[in-house]
Each structure stands twice: as C-alpha cells, then as structure tokens.
Amino acid sequence: MHPTLACIKSDAIKDSLENDEEKGYNLERTLSYPLKLIAKTAGANGSVVSEKVLSNDNPKFKYNAGMGEYEDLMAAVIIDPTKVSFRGKQLLQMRLCV
Numbered sequence: 412m413h414p415t416l417a418c419i420k421s422d423a424i425k426d427s428l429e430n431d432e433e434k435g436y437n438l439e440r441t442l443s444y445p446l447k448l449i450a451k452t453a454g455a456n457g458s459v460v461s462e463k464v465l466s467n468d469n470p471k472f473k474y475n476a477g478m479g480e481y482e483d484l485m486a487a488v489i490i491d492p493t494k495v496s497f498r499g500k501q502l503l504q505m506r507l508c509v
Contacts, residue, residue: 453477
C-alpha cells in the first residue's frame with residue numbers, strides 16, 4: 412500500500428473513533444514504532460513484522476532481528492533480564508564511587 416493511502420486510511424479510522432478508543436489507537440501505534448524500526452534496520456518490512464507480532468496470541472512471540480525469525484527472545488537468551496539488572500547495578504556503583 413502506498414504510504415499516502417495508508418495515511419488516509421489511518422486518518423479515516425482515527426476520525427471514526429471515540430475519545431478513549433482514539434487514545435488506545437494512538438498508544439498502539441506509538442508502541443509498535445520501535446519494533447517497526449528494528450525490523451526495517453534488519454532489512455525486513457516493519458509493518459509486516461509488527462502486524463505479525465501484534466496479531467499473535469502468544470505474549471512471548473517476538474521478532475529476532477538478527478536471525479529474521481519469530482521466537483521467544485528470553486528462551487533464546489536474546490533478552491536476559493538478569494544481565495540487564497546486573498549491568499544497571501554496575502553502572503550505579505560506578506556513579507556512587509565517583
């Protein structure tokens with residue numbers, strides 16, 4: 412779909428929504444933007460990837476941009492919350508020591 416047509420279609424949908432629905436619509440578009448950008452940077456179609464991830468019922472179904480596959484990123488150890496919190500503690504300690 413041409414970007415201009417997509418924008419017109421998006422505006423038509425937005426115009427038909429009530430206030431609370433409009434907020435939810437804008438929130439979904441905002442939250443899907445980083446996923447679209449990551450997919451585009453990896454050479455995939457960001458809109459297709461975003462739609463596929465958002466339409467799946469499994470909350471662990473995510474896009475692995477490095478491999479171009481859909482999988483559970485925590486099970487594949489792409490996202491490791493313990494490393495993130497450990498690194499955060501390291502950075503905090505470094506700031507406190509300075």
